[in-house]
Amino acid sequence: MRHLLSYVITRLVLAVPMVFILLTLVFVVLRVMPGDPVGAMLGGHAPQKVIDQKKEELGLNKPITVQYVEYLGQLLRLDLGESMIFKQKVSQPIVEKLPATIELTLAGLLVSLGIGVPLGAYAAQRRRTGRDYAARLYANIAYCIPVFWMGLMFQLIFGVWLGWFPIAGRTGARVDVSLFSRTGFYLFDTLRAGNIGAFVDVLWHLVLPAVTLGVVLSGIFVRLTRANMLDVLKSDYILAARARGIPERRVVYSHGLRNALIPVVTMLGLQFSLLLAGAILTESTFSWPGMGRLLLERIYLRDYPVIQGVIIVYTLFVSVVSLLVDLLYAAIDPRVKY
C-alpha cells in the first residue's frame, strides 16, 4: 500500500511539467496573437483613453513576462484568477460545466466499449471470414465519421424525423434540475432526490450525444480488441484450454478476452484525449452546456484567464484518467505491482 501511494504521488508530480508546458504554450499564443479581451468587450470604436484604462485595470499593459510570472504565482496559491469579461471567478463556470462534460464522456466511453470490445473479440474469433472483414470495415468507417456530422445525422433521424429523442440540452424545459442539483451530475442528483421522472428525462437527453460519441470511438476499440485477441488466441494456454475440451465459446470469451483486455485498458488513457476532443464537438452539436462550449464561448471573447483555466482542467483531467488507467491495469493484471 505504501508503494502504491508513493506511485500515485510520483505520477501526480510528473503531471506538473505537462500542465506547465501546455499552459506556457497557450499563455504565449493567447498574448502574441492579434485581438484581446478589451477589444472584444468594447468593440473596435472605443476611444483610446477608455481602452488604455481598461487594459491597465486588467493588467494587460504590463510586459508579458511580468504577466506570466504573476499568473504562475497565482496558480501556486491554487487560484485560477478572475474572468476578464464577467465579474466571476474562473473556477465558477468551470465547476458548473465540468460535471456535464464528465457525464457525457463517461457515457460515451461506456457506449464505445460496449460496442467495440464484443465486436472486436467476435472479429478475431472469425478471423479472415466475411464477418471479420465487415467488423473491420465498420471500425474504419466509424473512425472516419466526423463526430459532429454523426451528431447531426442522429438529430435529423431520431430527433426531427422520428421524434424519439430531444436534440439539445441536458434536460427538458419542464424539468428544473436546479431544484435538486448539488453536484452538477444530473443523473446522480435526480436519482438521489428520488425524482424518477427527472432522471428519465436527463437520461433521455443523454442518449443521442452519448451514442454519437460512443459509435465514433468504438472503431478504435474494435481494432484494439481484435489485434490483441489475435495475439492471445495464439498463446499456449488457449491451446491448453482447447485441449482440455473446454467449449470454444468459453475459451474465446472467458480465457481469451480477459487477457486481451489488458492492453486495451492501457490504451484507454491515450484514447481518452480523443474522447475529450470528440466531446467538444458533440457539445457544440447538441448544445450541451459543458467545458467545450465554455471554451469556445470564451475564446470568442478573448477571456484569457478562463481559457487558461479550462486548458489546465483538461490537462489535469487527462493526467488523472491516465493515472486511474494505470491503477486499473495493476488491478486486472496481478503481475503488475507498483
Next chain:
Amino acid sequence: MGNQQPPRRLLRFSPAAGIASLIRKYGGEWWILTAGALIIVFIVFMTAFPRVFTRYSPLDQEAGGQMTAPSRAHIMGTDNLSRDVWARVVYGAQTILGVALAAALMSALIGIPLGLLSGFAGGIFDRILSLVMDSVYSFPGLILAIAFAAMLGPGVINITLAVAVVYIPTYFRLVRGQTLSIKEEVYVEAARAIGARRPTILSRYVFPNVIATVVVIFSLNIADAIMTEAALSYIGLGLPAGIPDWGMDLSMGKKFLPSGMWWMITFPGLMIMLLALGFTMLGEGLAEVLNPRLLEK
C-alpha cells in the same frame, strides 16, 4: 526490436513486382489499399477538374430556388442562399484536401527532422524536447488547434498552421523511437567504424530506414488532418466566407436541421467521411505491405 535484424529493404521494390507479391501474400487484404486509393483518386480528380462534375459555381446565389430538395436540376438540392449543394461539394474538396495535405506535410517537415536529431543526439536536448512533445501529444489535439485557430483568425494559411501544430508530435515520437533503435544497429556501427560523419550517418543510414513507417503514418495523418480541418470550420474557426468548405456548409445546414432540410447536412458530411476513409484505408493497406506489425497495437 532486436539488434541483429537486417536493415529493411522496403524502399527498393518495383511497383509491378510489388503489386504482384502483394496479391500473392495478402490475398484478401489488398482490397483495403485499392479501395482507399480509388477513393482518393476520385476526389483528387474532382479537385483538378471541377467543371467536369458540375456546371454551377459554388458561389452562384442564383443557381436555383432557395433550399429546394434534390431534383434533376440540382442533384443535391440548393442551400439557404440558393447555391447548388453539389457544386459546393465539388469545389469544397479543393479546400479541405489542400489544407489537410499542406498541414500534414508541414508537421512532417518539422516533426521528422526534430525526431531524428533528438533520437540521435540524446542527452538533455532529447529529454526536454521529448517532454514537450509528449505533453502536447497526450493533450486533446483539437483543443490546441482551436486555440491556435481562434488566435490566428480565419484564413486558409492560418487554419493550415493550426492543424499542423497539433500533429508535429506524432511524427516526432514515431521517428525518435525508430531512430533510437536504428542507431544501435550493426550497420550504423559499421558506418561509424569506416569513419562516416554524423550528418552522413543520419541522412544515409538512419533516415531511409525510418521513412517506410513515416509513409504509413503520413497517410493516416492526412485523414486526421481532414477531420480536424472540418471540425475547425464546423465550429466557425476555419475559413472566411466565400471559400466553399464542407465543414462550414455543415454548420450552416445545422441551423435548418430542425425544419428537416436533410440535404444540406447529409452530403458535405458524407464527403468528409469518404475522404478520411480513403486515406485511412490507404494507410492501413500500406502498413500491411510495409510493416505488418505497426498498426497491430
